[in-house]
Amino acid sequence: MANRDTILASLKANKPKLIDLPFIDAAVFDEQLDLAAEFTKILEVVGGNVVAVSNDDEIASHLQNSFSELPIKYSTIDESYGSIDLETIANPKDLENLDVLVLESTIAVAENGAIWLADKNLPIRVLPFITKHLAIIISKKDIVPYMHQAYTKLNNTESDDYGVFISGPSKTADIEQSLVIGAHGALSLTVYLKG
Amino acid sequence: MSHPNLASIFNKDEKRVDWHDKALWFVRHKRDRSVHNVKGWESLRELGHGIKAHTLSNIDNYLIQFEVNALNNGVQVHWAANAEEHNQIVHKILKKNNAKKVVKSKSMLTEECHLNPYLEADGIEVIDTDLGERIVQLAKEPPSHVVLPAIHKDRHQVDELFQEHLGTEPCDGDPQYLTAEARKHLREKFIQADVAITGVNFAVAETGGFVVCTNEGNADMGAHLAPVHIACMGVEKIIPKQEHLGVFLRLLARSATGQPITTYSSHFKKPRKGAKMHIVIVDNGRSEQLSRPDFRASLHCIRCGACMNTCPIYRRSGGHSYDYTIPGPIGSILSPGKDLKKYSTLPFASTLCGSCSDVCPVKIDIHSQLYKWRQIITKNTPQPFIKKKSMKVMGQIFAKPSQFEKIGKVARWSLRNLPKSFINSKPNAWGKARDLPKGPKQSFDDWHKQREDNKLKNK
Numbered sequence: 152m153a154n155r156d157t158i159l160a161s162l163k164a165n166k167p168k169l170i171d172l173p174f175i176d177a178a179v180f181d182e183q184l185d186l187a188a189e190f191t192k193i194l195e196v197v198g199g200n201v202v203a204v205s206n207d208d209e210i211a212s213h214l215q216n217s218f219s220e221l222p223i224k225y226s227t228i229d230e231s232y233g234s235i236d237l238e239t240i241a242n243p244k245d246l247e248n249l250d251v252l253v254l255e256s257t258i259a260v261a262e263n264g265a266i267w268l269a270d271k272n273l274p275i276r277v278l279p280f281i282t283k284h285l286a287i288i289i290s291k292k293d294i295v296p297y298m299h300q301a302y303t304k305l306n307n308t309e310s311d312d313y314g315v316f317i318s319g320p321s322k323t324a325d326i327e328q329s330l331v332i333g334a335h336g337a338l339s340l341t342v343y344l345k346g
Numbered sequence: 347m348s349h350p351n352l353a354s355i356f357n358k359d360e361k362r363v364d365w366h367d368k369a370l371w372f373v374r375h376k377r378d379r380s381v382h383n384v385k386g387w388e389s390l391r392e393l394g395h396g397i398k399a400h401t402l403s404n405i406d407n408y409l410i411q412f413e414v415n416a417l418n419n420g421v422q423v424h425w426a427a428n429a430e431e432h433n434q435i436v437h438k439i440l441k442k443n444n445a446k447k448v449v450k451s452k453s454m455l456t457e458e459c460h461l462n463p464y465l466e467a468d469g470i471e472v473i474d475t476d477l478g479e480r481i482v483q484l485a486k487e488p489p490s491h492v493v494l495p496a497i498h499k500d501r502h503q504v505d506e507l508f509q510e511h512l513g514t515e516p517c518d519g520d521p522q523y524l525t526a527e528a529r530k531h532l533r534e535k536f537i538q539a540d541v542a543i544t545g546v547n548f549a550v551a552e553t554g555g556f557v558v559c560t561n562e563g564n565a566d567m568g569a570h571l572a573p574v575h576i577a578c579m580g581v582e583k584i585i586p587k588q589e590h591l592g593v594f595l596r597l598l599a600r601s602a603t604g605q606p607i608t609t610y611s612s613h614f615k616k617p618r619k620g621a622k623m624h625i626v627i628v629d630n631g632r633s634e635q636l637s638r639p640d641f642r643a644s645l646h647c648i649r650c651g652a653c654m655n656t657c658p659i660y661r662r663s664g665g666h667s668y669d670y671t672i673p674g675p676i677g678s679i680l681s682p683g684k685d686l687k688k689y690s691t692l693p694f695a696s697t698l699c700g701s702c703s704d705v706c707p708v709k710i711d712i713h714s715q716l717y718k719w720r721q722i723i724t725k726n727t728p729q730p731f732i733k734k735k736s737m738k739v740m741g742q743i744f745a746k747p748s749q750f751e752k753i754g755k756v757a758r759w760s761l762r763n764l765p766k767s768f769i770n771s772k773p774n775a776w777g778k779a780r781d782l783p784k785g786p787k788q789s790f791d792d793w794h795k796q797r798e799d800n801k802l803k804n805k
């Protein structure tokens with residue numbers, strides 16, 4: 152505890168006089184975005200694939216067509232789609248061979264294509280990272296324009312123990328700045344946009 | 347070694363320097379394109395600056411609030427006054443958990459503390475999992491950039507490193523193949539790890555949670571698979587509220603690479619069931635920097651790297667020429683606070699063009715701070731004889747206009763008439779890699795006078 156107190160004491164002694172905390176006025180940034188169009192545009196720029204759908208059957212048939220050859224699947228939406236039982240997963244490491252994962256989200260951000268996934272809709276945290284292909288279902292009505300509104304929404308719901316904004320498949324440009332899709336996380340991201 | 351000496355080593359490979367210069371300038375361009383799309387970007391920067399300035403002015407209380415909330419979340423909190431203590435704390439946690447294998451995602455703080463060699467000395471395997479960091483780790487080098495750690499390496503060097511250490515096939519530096527091989531190699535490490543260490547981009551006092559940003563997904567792969575997660579943060583990573591993340595996450599990736607946001611922005615609050623989470627809060631010279639009114643704003647830094655990408659000196663001298671964990675303009679205002687003598691050449695590694703301050707998302711007055719450090723360094727450290735003498739002579743010349751006029755005439759004549767071998771002789775550092783211009787016949791003063799006279803005549 153000695154360290155803690157010395158560090159805090161020296162920060163206290165060295166800090167300047169209290170400066171006011173600025174107020175965030177989100178209206179300053181508002182451009183009246185067409186939310187679904189902007190979200191789709193940006194998500195495609197960052198390497199995601201957006202599919203507009205009007206009902207669950209369309210999602211099911213698109214999934215069927217896209218990933219038919221891949222055997223190991225899991226969906227939090229449709230039990231019949233999955234080939235594994237999460238109850239039998241003793242250790243997250245056992246998910247290593249997962250091919251396709253389907254999840255649902257209730258917050259997406261137009262300005263950067265980010266989608267919020269949290270413990271509530273994420274039975275095991277490593278799922279969206281360890282899977283080879285990730286599909287997320289989101290309703291058009293759940294798209295907010297900017298990060299400010301996303302956090303307002305998060306502040307108004309019960310706080311999550313863990314949550315992540317995901318924008319596109321994992322990527323790196325660490326070798327001579329050439330972009331490669333598929334670093335450690337998912338190799339592809341498909342977003343089903345409902346409504 | 348001084349910055350000029352280290353820079354001249356980097357400058358030996360001219361083609362490489364050109365590539366480095368252009369590659370980083372391109373990243374700067376991507377940043378420009380991206381931020382020009384954001385309505386109210388300048389207000390966003392103002393907010394970033396204001397929130398950080400406020401936070402520093404109440405930092406002790408926010409850290410206490412953060413600690414209370416983190417403890418309530420079931421996270422263990424540790425405090426380290428310096429690098430040594432930080433390493434000891436991490437080491438102790440590893441020992442307690444019988445950990446032999448550690449995966450680490452990007453954390454400039456653990457670089458600053460030299461954590462890897464400390465742990466390796468005790469036979470613990472530490473694997474850096476960010477691809478760029480893994481590359482420099484295999485090459486036994488430090489990162490040369492905070493966001494692009496291996497930007498100084500070309501694809502063929504990576505190819506060779508991977509052949510040697512990962513047993514890959516020769517591939518003429520194919521980034522696709524090399525990245526896929528790194529994915530396989532590191533997947534194995536993630537699966538085997540006993541402990542995952544991550545950095546912290548933002549710690550939120552209000553929730554006791556913290557955010558880690560990556561594009562590769564390596565922080566999450568590590569933290570969600572290993573039974574223990576240790577997050578290491580400098581005291582200045584604290585922000586008051588969750589809503590402030592909205593400001594910083596909008597600023598960070600756009601300034602860094604031009605992306606609208608990093609692929610993953612992970613919000614950790616409570617450990618997953620059955621797992622443990624630790625946070626190590628580190629001072630290591632930060633409270634001292636806070637005590638310097640002229641330099642405390644350097645603690646606003648969110649490590650986006652924009653000041654490096656835009657800096658004409660950094661782009662042409664490479665990150666290693668700074669010989670400090672954080673290179674570039676921001677490194678040059680942080681390092682003298684740590685060791686004035688050792689880093690005395692860094693504030694001079696700048697043209698003072700101010701481009702760094704223009705791009706900085708949290709509006710740090712980087713170039714004015716560089717200038718202020720110069721004043722302090724010149725007073726407090728011995729300066730080279732030539733520099734001292736020539737400054738004195740210059741001062742005398744500038745002090746008397748008539749004398750300045752006379753000497754100017756001689757200089758202009760000399761530039762026109764003396765042989766190049768004389769003009770570019772050794773003491774003239776400016777003549778090293780370039781020719782000086784031909785001296786004009788007229789001085790500016792003469793030209794201006796003549797112009798005014800002509801105006802009068804023509805009236």
Ligand code: SF4
Pocket residue numbers: 601646647648649650651652653654676702705706707708709710712
């Ligand atoms: S000083 Fe500013 S521009 Fe440089 S890395 Fe830090 S936040 Fe980015």
